[in-house]
Amino acid sequence: MATEQARIRVARPRHRPDVLNIIGVLFLIAIALWLIKNFIEAPADFYNLFLIGLTNGCVYGLVAIGYSLVYGILELINFAHGDVFMLGGMLVATMTTSWALTNKSGIVLWLFILLMLLIAMAFCATINTTIEIVAYRRLRNAPRLAPLITAIGMSFILQNIGLVWKGARPTSVPDILPHGTVFTIGGVPYTWNRLIVVLFTIPVLLALMWLVQRTRHGKAMRATAQDRDAAAMMGISVNRTISFTFFIAGSLAGAAALLYALYITNIRYTEGFRVGLIAFTAAVLGGIGNLPGAVLGGLVIGFVESFNNGLGWHAPGSDWTQSIIFAILILILVFRPEGLLGERTPEGV
Amino acid sequence: MAPGMQAVRDRAPALKRQSMPRAKRAAIVGIPAFFVLAITGSASLGLIVAALIFFALYIPAWDVLPLGKWIVPLGVILIAVLYPVYQPNLFDVLIFGNFPSVDTGVTMMIFIMMALGLNIVVGYAGLLDLGYVAFYAMGAYTVAWFASQHFSNVNVHAGGVGTAPSTPGFHISIWIVLIIAGVFATIGGILIGFPTLRLRGDYLAIVTLGFGEIMPQVANNGDNLLGHNITNGPQGINPIDPPGFGDTLHNAVGLPSDYLSSTNSTRLFYWTALFLVLFTVFCSARLRDSRLGRAWIAIREDETAAAAMGVPLMRTKTWAYAGGAFFGGVAGAYYGSFKGGTFPGDFYFNISVFILCMVILGGMGNIWGVIVGAAFLSYLNQEGLANIGAWMNKNGVSDFFFGKDIDVPLYTSGIFGIILVLTMLFRPEGLIPSERRKAEFREGVHDQPLYDVTHE
Numbered sequence: 001m002a003t004e005q006a007r008i009r010v011a012r013p014r015h016r017p018d019v020l021n022i023i024g025v026l027f028l029i030a031i032a033l034w035l036i037k038n039f040i041e042a043p044a045d046f047y048n049l050f051l052i053g054l055t056n057g058c059v060y061g062l063v064a065i066g067y068s069l070v071y072g073i074l075e076l077i078n079f080a081h082g083d084v085f086m087l088g089g090m091l092v093a094t095m096t097t098s099w100a101l102t103n104k105s106g107i108v109l110w111l112f113i114l115l116m117l118l119i120a121m122a123f124c125a126t127i128n129t130t131i132e133i134v135a136y137r138r139l140r141n142a143p144r145l146a147p148l149i150t151a152i153g154m155s156f157i158l159q160n161i162g163l164v165w166k167g168a169r170p171t172s173v174p175d176i177l178p179h180g181t182v183f184t185i186g187g188v189p190y191t192w193n194r195l196i197v198v199l200f201t202i203p204v205l206l207a208l209m210w211l212v213q214r215t216r217h218g219k220a221m222r223a224t225a226q227d228r229d230a231a232a233m234m235g236i237s238v239n240r241t242i243s244f245t246f247f248i249a250g251s252l253a254g255a256a257a258l259l260y261a262l263y264i265t266n267i268r269y270t271e272g273f274r275v276g277l278i279a280f281t282a283a284v285l286g287g288i289g290n291l292p293g294a295v296l297g298g299l300v301i302g303f304v305e306s307f308n309n310g311l312g313w314h315a316p317g318s319d320w321t322q323s324i325i326f327a328i329l330i331l332i333l334v335f336r337p338e339g340l341l342g343e344r345t346p347e348g349v
Numbered sequence: 350m351a352p353g354m355q356a357v358r359d360r361a362p363a364l365k366r367q368s369m370p371r372a373k374r375a376a377i378v379g380i381p382a383f384f385v386l387a388i389t390g391s392a393s394l395g396l397i398v399a400a401l402i403f404f405a406l407y408i409p410a411w412d413v414l415p416l417g418k419w420i421v422p423l424g425v426i427l428i429a430v431l432y433p434v435y436q437p438n439l440f441d442v443l444i445f446g447n448f449p450s451v452d453t454g455v456t457m458m459i460f461i462m463m464a465l466g467l468n469i470v471v472g473y474a475g476l477l478d479l480g481y482v483a484f485y486a487m488g489a490y491t492v493a494w495f496a497s498q499h500f501s502n503v504n505v506h507a508g509g510v511g512t513a514p515s516t517p518g519f520h521i522s523i524w525i526v527l528i529i530a531g532v533f534a535t536i537g538g539i540l541i542g543f544p545t546l547r548l549r550g551d552y553l554a555i556v557t558l559g560f561g562e563i564m565p566q567v568a569n570n571g572d573n574l575l576g577h578n579i580t581n582g583p584q585g586i587n588p589i590d591p592p593g594f595g596d597t598l599h600n601a602v603g604l605p606s607d608y609l610s611s612t613n614s615t616r617l618f619y620w621t622a623l624f625l626v627l628f629t630v631f632c633s634a635r636l637r638d639s640r641l642g643r644a645w646i647a648i649r650e651d652e653t654a655a656a657a658m659g660v661p662l663m664r665t666k667t668w669a670y671a672g673g674a675f676f677g678g679v680a681g682a683y684y685g686s687f688k689g690g691t692f693p694g695d696f697y698f699n700i701s702v703f704i705l706c707m708v709i710l711g712g713m714g715n716i717w718g719v720i721v722g723a724a725f726l727s728y729l730n731q732e733g734l735a736n737i738g739a740w741m742n743k744n745g746v747s748d749f750f751f752g753k754d755i756d757v758p759l760y761t762s763g764i765f766g767i768i769l770v771l772t773m774l775f776r777p778e779g780l781i782p783s784e785r786r787k788a789e790f791r792e793g794v795h796d797q798p799l800y801d802v803t804h805e
Contacts, residue, residue, distance in 0.1 A: 077551055135770055143790065144550050145477045146773050149709060152479075152702055153769030160763025273698070277562070280555070319570045326559035333556050334544050 020335065038311045047186040049310040050303070055194045055263060057302020058201035061295035062256035063279035064286070065208065066128075066249035072289035073225045073245045075144075079151035080131050082276015083158035084250055088124040088257030089267035090166050092116055093173045096262070102174045109176065113262075121254035127158075128250025129243050137239070140228075155273065162269035170268040173261045197259045204255065205295050208248070212291065221245055225289075274322075278305075281329040287339030296340060301325060367410035375404055386443065395440040402428070429623055433616040446736035451615045453731045457724050458622035459684045464707040464723035465629045465716065466676030471705065472714035472786070473642060474669035475649030476546070477554040479701050480561025483541070484534040484674040486568060486696040488681025491530035493586035493691035495519045510593035510607040523592040527625075527682050534678025535671045542670035546663060561701050568693035580693065587690025592621060592683075609689075618687055625683060626720075629676050633716050636672060645669050646714075650789060699762060703730070706765050710772050712779025714786040721781060726765070734758045 039046045063085055070078040095101075095116050104112060135150040177193035184190065212218035220241045223231040232238045260275070261267050282301045286293025304325065309318040316324065332339065379400065386396065406424045411417040432454060439448040449457065463485060470478045493499060496509055498518035506512075509520025521529075545556045567574075572582030580586065591609035599606035608617045636642045644665045647655035656662050685691045703726070711722020725733075738757025741747045747755045772779065778787040 075551075077555065135774070138774055142773075142777060145475075145554070146777055146790075148477065148551050148554060149705070150770045150773045152705075153766040153773070156699075156702065156762045156766030157770070160760055160766065163762075164759065277558075284555075320566070323563045323566045326563050330545070330556050330559045333548060333552050337548070337552065 024335075034314065035307065035311075038307075038313045038315075041313050044187050045310065045312060047188040049306045051185075051188065051190055051194055052310070053303035053306035054299065055197045055302070056305060057299035058197045058295070059256050059260045059263070059298070060275070060279045060282045060301050061298025062201055062204065062252050062259070063275060064282040064294035064298045065205070065291055066252050066256075067276075067280050067283040068286075068289055068291060068294040069245050069249045069252075071283070073221060073242060074136070074147075076136065076147050077151065077280065078128075078131075078246075078249070079148070079276070080135075080154035080158055081128070081249065081253060082274075082279065083155050083162065083272035084124050084127050084131070085253040085257045085260075085275060086162050086267065086269060086272025087127060087158060087165075088120045088254040089173075089261040089271065090162055090171065090269075091123050092120055092258050092261040093166070093171045093267055095119065096174050096176060101176045104176075105178075113176075113258075117255060117258050120258045121251035124254030124257060125247045125250035128246045128253065132243060132246040137242075155276075159269055159273065162272065166267075166269065168269070170266045172266045173264075175262075175265045177262050193263055197263055200255065200259060201295065204252065205291065208252075209291055211248075217241075217244060277329075278325055281325050281332075284329060284337075285332050285339055287341040290339065290341045293339055293341035300340075301328075304328070363413045364410055367413060368408055371408045371410070375408055379404070389443055393440040395438060399440075426627065430620070433613075433619055444737055444740050445733060446740060447732075449728050449732055451619050453728060455615070455618045455622050455687055456684075456731055457727045458619070458626050459680050459687070460704065460707065460727035461626050461720050461723040462622075462629045462680040462683075463677055463704050464711070464719050465626075465633050466673045466680065467704050468673075468708050468714065468716070468719045469633065469636065469645075469676070470669050470673035471708050472719065472783075473637060473649065474645040474666060475550075476666060476669060477550060477705075478557045478670075478673065479554050479698070479705070480541075480557035480559070480564070481673070481677055481704055482696045482698070482701040483557075483561045483564040484538060484677030485681035485684070485700065486564045486693075487534045487537050487674075488530040488678035488683075489685040489691040489695070490568065490580060490586070491533050491678065492523070492526050492682040492685040493580075493589055495521045495526045495529060496523060496590040496686065497586055497588065499581060499586045508595055509590050510595050511590045511609060520590055522595065523590065523682075523686055526686075527679050530682030531675040531679040534674040534681070537678075538670040538674025539667055542667045543663075546666040546670065558698065558701075561696075561698060565693050565696040568696060571693075583693060585690055585692030585694075587692075589685050589689050589691065591689070592618070592686050622683065622687075625679065629679075630716055630720070632672075632676075637716075641665065641668055646785065702769075703765060706769055708779075710768055710779060712782040712786065715779070715781055715783040718779050718781030718783070722779065726768075729764075730761060734761060734764070 035046075063082065066081050066085075067078060070076060070081070099112060101109065101112055131154050135154050136147045139147040139150060177196060179191050179193055181189035181191055182195050210218075212221060220231070220236045221244070223234065223236055224238050224241045228238050231241075278301055279298065282297035283294045284297070285300055286295070286297030288294075305321050308315050308321050308324055383400075402424075406421050411420040414420075433451045436448060436451055436454075441447060463481070466484070467478060467481045470476050470481070496519065498512075498516055500519055501517040503519060504515075504517045506514055506520045508522025508525065510522075512520050541557070541560050545553060548556060568580045569583055571580030572578050572584075574580075591607055591614075593607035593609075594604040596606050598604045605611045605617055608614050608621075611617060637646075644655065644660045647658065647660055648662065648665055652662065704723075707723040707726045708719050709722070710726060711720065712718025734757045738747075738755065741757065742754040747753065777790040782790075
């Protein structure tokens with residue numbers, strides 16, 4: 001039967017040849033050997049890079065959660081997310097400078113940082129929610145590519161705002177985080193300004209998982225993600241739930257922006273696009289729509305970046321970091337689109 | 350009476366009937382516009398002639414006449430061909446200022462070509478490609494390799510112009526290099542497309558974006574690729590040989606031997622670019638109406654149904670990619686030759702989005718629309734925004750709104766972003782849509798499988 005034949009041709013299950021798996025395993029073994037060799041050559045460097053990777057990875061993870069949340073509920077890649085993050089970083093730069101936080105210390109400083117955190121989160125959440133209302137809401141039922149194109153458009157608009165706001169050069173952020181040593185591994189001190197990033201990410205992830213899995217809002221989010229129409233029939237306000245998701249995603253971007261700006265101590269208008277793509281790669285790597293996966297992906301990317309930039313023995317070097325990250329993105333999408341922790345259906349938040 | 354005249358007589362009522370609404374529309378827009386222009390002192394003889402020519406092409410429903418469907422395209426081609434001749438005598442447009450210079454015209458033509466190439470991928474086959482700049486880069490580097498002194502340890506001259514026979518490097522005739530560039534880009538497109546095209550729409554977009562971002566980095570770091578200098582790194586490769594036909598053809602049939610050294614060099618660049626655009630238009634139109642083109646449209650509208658009807662998905666999509674890549678490569682090669690250099694800084698993501706913006710604004714899938722969109726946006730990018738900014742600053746518009754003079758070109762990316770958003774929100778089918786695409790956007794296409802069908 002003609003239709004039957006066509007169906008068979010279309011629905012043929014893809015058996016990945018075992019060769020691919022073997023190549024993948026060999027590749028991972030090669031990377032492990034490379035890391036071990038580097039560790040033996042210069043252990044102190046290795047520890048240092050590990051800590052840098054961990055810190056950056058946490059920031060990427062926080063941004064990646066934003067992509068994952070939005071993708072989970074709308075199946076939309078919110079291209080503008082990275083640029084929301086960038087604007088948050090610029091706001092932090094402005095606040096740190098104008099409040100002269102370099103002169104403050106102790107509990108006052110921490111209170112100011114907390115205040116900045118809240119302001120940055122509120123700022124980014126507002127931008128993100130506004131973007132959803134302006135650019136995505138009308139296109140809920142449009143062809144899939146339409147909201148993706150408006151997302152790119154919004155990303156360009158936000159980048160331009162950043163460019164006009166702070167100019168084309170990187171804006172430096174005063175270094176206000178304390179640099180005291182918390183503990184030392186392998187002769188490398190782990191300082192407060194790095195630890196604070198990790199200390200922030202883990203509770204946020206746990207709180208978010210609690211929110212999504214245990215609360216009514218979370219239930220509404222999961223229901224909307226699974227089936228928007230059915231959720232609406234069950235009395236869930238779909239628009240409000242989606243706005244809420246964008247709000248959460250935006251506030252995470254704001255928090256990440258604060259940590260990034262204070263830790264890296266500079267921000268540029270193109271940074272949002274760069275970090276956004278890295279974080280999106282992290283989200284895909286971990287399994288898009290999966291919250292712990294996003295953080296795990298962020299950590300992996302953070303390690304890839306720091307080891308590649310810094311290791312002394314046969315590392316491709318920072319010229320190639322972006323290419324390697326994009327190559328990972330492409331390979332993951334082609335060979336394992338469900339990511340490390342995800343399932344085949346990208347509908348669960 | 351000749352049979353042709355008889356046919357015209359027969360169709361005269363139809364001609365009149367179909368022309369009336371257009372005449373009304375033209376009057377509704379044209380008469381107030383004329384008064385505005387007359388009051389602001391911009392009405393000139395050139396303007397009136399231009400308006401008459403436009404209305405002569407627009408108002409009568411030429412296509413009801415025998416051979417009539419050729420009148421409008423031929424008229425437009427004639428206007429385009431003669432542009433360098435009458436351009437110095439043109440009037441100033443309100444706000445926009447001068448008409449684009451012929452030099453800008455060349456850039457516009459090259460971007461039209463790229464937009465038409467991207468239109469094959471995005472407009473016909475419905476695959477969002479965010480890394481189209483990769484093909485442009487491939488073309489530009491091909492011409493940089495085969496028509497410059499970059500490979501100084503070889504000395505191959507095969508029709509290249511503008512260099513002495515003793516100059517080292519490959520110096521191959523630009524016309525051959527254009528074809529090589531197209532073929533290279535096509536191969537690149539197939540290589541990129543083959544593993545990725547089975548991905549669903551937005552994942553495909555991201556993968557192409559990834560390739561598009563890797564490309565400039567490879568170009569940037571290619572001065573020491575495993576010990577070889579492939580791309581000369583951030584300095585780029587220049588000078589690149591100009592186009593030309595060489596002395597033999599020059600002496601035999603009078604074709605220009607070297608564009609750069611001839612007296613009307615810009616015009617030659619312009620006419621060649623125009624020829625390339627016409628070639629692209631011809632190929633686009635023929636491809637669209639071919640079996641392959643109809644398969645692309647079927648995939649765009651409903652992938653599952655198309656597969657069920659026996660359209661081989663992967664092969665068809667790969668051909669779309671290859672076709673788009675070909676024109677991107679040729680355009681990139683010509684641009685490299687026109688600018689006389691290839692630099693890695695020209696191949697970033699914003700160019701991909703810029704070209705995408707042209708396709709979307711003009712009308713995905715419609716050749717006229719894409720040409721208009723590409724011409725307008727590349728004009729804005731080259732001259733228009735600066736002109737508008739100068740006008741705003743001069744006439745106090747900037748003072749009124751912003752309290753100071755503003756640098757309009759600074760807002761280029763934001764303006765393109767706004768164009769993308771507004772077009773998608775309010776007129777997703779573009780300014781000049783194809784009827785079919787319009788229906789898809791208005792009524793929606795209910796084809797959103799979670800994964801590409803081959804996954805299930």
